[in-house]
Amino acid sequence: MTISRNKLTVREPKNAGKKSHMRKILSILGMTSMTLFYCSLPVAQEFGSIRLTDVIKSQGTGNIDLFKDLSASQLEQLRSDNDGQLVFGVDINEAASGTEKSSTQAVTVKYVVLTIGFEDGSQQVYDATSGWFTETYTLVAEAPGTTRSTYYTLLGESGSSRITSNNAVQDSFDSTLKIAVTETLFSEGGNNASRATLQIGLLQTNESLGDPEAFYDFSAGFEDLAILNAVDASFIDNYGAGYEEAPMLVLTNPPVEIDLMAVDTWNHFPTANTFYLVGYEDLYPAKGDYDFNDLTVAYQVKYGLNVDGDVVAIQGFAYLITRGSAYSHDWHLGIDLPVNTSGTISCTTYFPLDYIGRGFTTTLSQDCSSTPQADVSGNLDLVVFEDTLNIYRDPAGSLFVNTASIPGNWNLRYFEGPKSEFRLDLASPTPMASIMSAPFDPFVHVLDTNRLIRLLEVDPSYQDENGYPFGMLLTATWKPAIAAYNVGIPYQNFDTFVQSKGVTNANWYESYMSEYIVDIPTADVWAW
Amino acid sequence: MNKVLHYLRQRDVNMTPVGKFGAALALLLCAQGASSASISGQTVDTDGVALTKVSVCLSLLSTPSTCERVRWTDKRGAYTFNGLKTGIDYIVSVNGDSTVSNRKFEQHANYAWQPREHRATLNSKNEKLKVEGFVGKFNFSNFQRIVSLRAADFPELSTIDLAGSYVALKVFISSEKVDEPPETIFLGRVVDGEKLKIRASVPLTCSAIEYEIFSSNLAINGSIGLAQ
Numbered sequence: 074m075t076i077s078r079n080k081l082t083v084r085e086p087k088n089a090g091k092k093s094h095m096r097k098i099l100s101i102l103g104m105t106s107m108t109l110f111y112c113s114l115p116v117a118q119e120f121g122s123i124r125l126t127d128v129i130k131s132q133g134t135g136n137i138d139l140f141k142d143l144s145a146s147q148l149e150q151l152r153s154d155n156d157g158q159l160v161f162g163v164d165i166n167e168a169a170s171g172t173e174k175s176s177t178q179a180v181t182v183k184y185v186v187l188t189i190g191f192e193d194g195s196q197q198v199y200d201a202t203s204g205w206f207t208e209t210y211t212l213v214a215e216a217p218g219t220t221r222s223t224y225y226t227l228l229g230e231s232g233s234s235r236i237t238s239n240n241a242v243q244d245s246f247d248s249t250l251k252i253a254v255t256e257t258l259f260s261e262g263g264n265n266a267s268r269a270t271l272q273i274g275l276l277q278t279n280e281s282l283g284d285p286e287a288f289y290d291f292s293a294g295f296e297d298l299a300i301l302n303a304v305d306a307s308f309i310d311n312y313g314a315g316y317e318e319a320p321m322l323v324l325t326n327p328p329v330e331i332d333l334m335a336v337d338t339w340n341h342f343p344t345a346n347t348f349y350l351v352g353y354e355d356l357y358p359a360k361g362d363y364d365f366n367d368l369t370v371a372y373q374v375k376y377g378l379n380v381d382g383d384v385v386a387i388q389g390f391a392y393l394i395t396r397g398s399a400y401s402h403d404w405h406l407g408i409d410l411p412v413n414t415s416g417t418i419s420c421t422t423y424f425p426l427d428y429i430g431r432g433f434t435t436t437l438s439q440d441c442s443s444t445p446q447a448d449v450s451g452n453l454d455l456v457v458f459e460d461t462l463n464i465y466r467d468p469a470g471s472l473f474v475n476t477a478s479i480p481g482n483w484n485l486r487y488f489e490g491p492k493s494e495f496r497l498d499l500a501s502p503t504p505m506a507s508i509m510s511a512p513f514d515p516f517v518h519v520l521d522t523n524r525l526i527r528l529l530e531v532d533p534s535y536q537d538e539n540g541y542p543f544g545m546l547l548t549a550t551w552k553p554a555i556a557a558y559n560v561g562i563p564y565q566n567f568d569t570f571v572q573s574k575g576v577t578n579a580n581w582y583e584s585y586m587s588e589y590i591v592d593i594p595t596a597d598v599w600a601w
Numbered sequence: 602m603n604k605v606l607h608y609l610r611q612r613d614v615n616m617t618p619v620g621k622f623g624a625a626l627a628l629l630l631c632a633q634g635a636s637s638a639s640i641s642g643q644t645v646d647t648d649g650v651a652l653t654k655v656s657v658c659l660s661l662l663s664t665p666s667t668c669e670r671v672r673w674t675d676k677r678g679a680y681t682f683n684g685l686k687t688g689i690d691y692i693v694s695v696n697g698d699s700t701v702s703n704r705k706f707e708q709h710a711n712y713a714w715q716p717r718e719h720r721a722t723l724n725s726k727n728e729k730l731k732v733e734g735f736v737g738k739f740n741f742s743n744f745q746r747i748v749s750l751r752a753a754d755f756p757e758l759s760t761i762d763l764a765g766s767y768v769a770l771k772v773f774i775s776s777e778k779v780d781e782p783p784e785t786i787f788l789g790r791v792v793d794g795e796k797l798k799i800r801a802s803v804p805l806t807c808s809a810i811e812y813e814i815f816s817s818n819l820a821i822n823g824s825i826g827l828a829q
Contacts, residue, residue, distance in 0.1 A: 285771075338788065340800055346784055382798040510699070512802070529738070533738055534715075536738070545741070567741075571739070575710075579805060
């Protein structure tokens with residue numbers, strides 16, 4: 074193996090920055106010592122992976138001419154390096170819609186055909202018959218059908234920097250596609266490959282079924298490709314970009330030992346695509362105008378379950394939707410856990426791109442709290458948004474955001490708010506039954522009055538003398554009343570609902586007078 | 602002992618004489634160890650009016666989310682848990698049983714309850730502990746409730762070889778929006794029905810939780826009704 078490598082004429086790979094330096098060393102050491110030295114070097118330093126010019130295009134197909142970027146000898150080196158396989162890296166660039174998001178996204182592979190032509194005019198075709206595979210597969214239905222079949226998948230992520238990566242290929246490519254190639258593609262005086270084309274088609278899944286089809290769909294993104302050496306291929310496979318949060322992920326080569334701290338499935342609250350909306354009146358204990366828009370927060374939580382069905386992680390998102398108050402708040406999420414629970418937490422607040430125009434000098438993310446939040450020991454009490462008056466600003470300088478009324482033309486534009494992403498990794502699997510149920514304990518700390526406001530169902534003492542609560546949990550379709558309008562004005566069935574104690578008009582929040590509500594867009598828009 | 606043997610004879614229990622003696626001994630021991638201790642209470646609204654058909658859950662302090670027993674309040678809003686063991690820390694709560702069967706018949710789902718729970722320990726076999734009443738307050742805030750699901754809620758699972766091919770379970774509810782895909786609560790492989798534990802957070806107006814069980818050669822659709 075070593076000898077044949079030394080015989081090959083290697084074209085300088087585009088992304089092998091260390092290679093020229095290595096050549097200088099080799100020239101100094103001379104040919105005698107070269108072989109021994111070469112043997113001891115990692116393969117990645119011998120020849121690097123090569124990014125390909127052609128891509129999988131927006132219609133979900135790619136016709137990749139490998140010879141635009143590689144010679145036959147390079148192909149042979151990479152094939153040899155990967156023990157007789159050509160390994161392609163794919164950079165997944167899917168739209169973050171539905172359950173796909175920057176940290177996990179995927180496509181489904183419908184077909185792969187690699188055609189290699191040789192100098193003598195012959196050609197070899199590698200397809201499903203001869204065998205190709207990726208590291209993951211799942212069961213999905215092709216549109217417009219509903220019958221599910223097994224397909225290989227490609228997973229990935231975007232926007233994150235992999236701190237363990239060693240080069241640009243490892244940093245940006247997400248998944249691998251492997252094709253066993255039995256023929257030698259280059260040898261001195263042999264019948265060498267003269268052309269090679271990879272045809273790849275992605276499956277149009279039936280998104281109307283929701284997940285898993287919606288997750289494993291193809292959403293018209295360009296998917297970049299590279300052909301990988303063994304080191305990069307191994308890194309990408311082991312990194313498993315996007316694996317953990319992907320639904321119904323099946324590993325082609327599962328590990329022998331089961332990791333009880335690994336997430337196998339997720340249990341979503343309320344669902345994978347929807348949110349709880351909670352609105353607060355922050356003048357507690359005074360009733361105030363009862364418009365319930367002093368702070369409106371959307372949030373969703375999911376339990377990461379191991380193969381035994383026990384909880385090993387708790388993760389979620391939250392968005393600020395309205396701030397109709399002169400007060401500032403910290404918004405917390407509390408979750409009661411068993412007494413001896415321990416775990417590590419992370420929480421990051423992100424800002425919309427237009428925040429530069431709102432007096433911010435940067436849109437870089439920051440920790441949810443300026444005070445480091447201690448790791449969990451017992452119950453979770455997480456500051457998800459800190460100092461809302463500061464982090465949720467109106468671009469026009471208004472005191473309120475998304476609640477003010479301009480008569481006749483009040484709702485010119487909805488302004489996105491910051492979002493926070495949080496996660497608790499438990500130190501040991503914890504029975505689901507021992508963890509507080511949804512909607513958990515979403516509460517506000519009003520900084521100006523130093524009072525807490527909780528949902529009535531969490532603590533019934535948070536009510537006025539007539540039993541009216543100060544926090545109200547609603548569905549994601551909720552549209553808050555505009556500033557200073559009692560919630561009963563836009564929602565005309567509300568009073569009947571309250572008077573009947575819930576017997577009639579249980580869906581009161583679904584019909585409203587549009588001139589008195591904040592017409593916030595759907596979660597598809599504000600859940601950026 | 603004679604009474605127990607007489608009972609077994611009367612019931613024409615198909616046992617050998619030795620078996621009957623053993624069973625009689627066991628029943629006798631149980632009878633001797635049984636306690637007449639009880640916990641009772643009442644559910645009322647904020648005006649003190651009795652609330653009937655309210656589900657009251659008795660659980661152990663060590664496993665607070667698991668109802669050992671459930672009682673439904675009567676016309677006087679009263680409930681009683683009889684025959685309780687002594688020396689055990691109990692929790693009494695309203696609507697603590699989140700199983701489908703309980704949710705189906707649940708009344709006053711919009712109510713928040715104060716106190717949220719009672720903790721009680723019985724010290725003697727004859728103790729009749731009456732705990733403070735639960736006061737239900739109408740709460741228009743909460744448009745969801747938790748339903749706990751286990752393998753038994755998906756009866757088709759028991760007919761499938763789960764250890765063989767990949768069998769997936771998808772639990773979902775219909776979208777509130779027209780022509781939108783269903784909303785996924787759980788989606789994953791089921792290998793062992795005994796280990797399947799799911800919590801569904803569903804709006805009070807939701808009358809059914811839907812599910813699909815599927816593999817490469819199987820597709821089953823089902824529904825779990827939440828209304829009476």
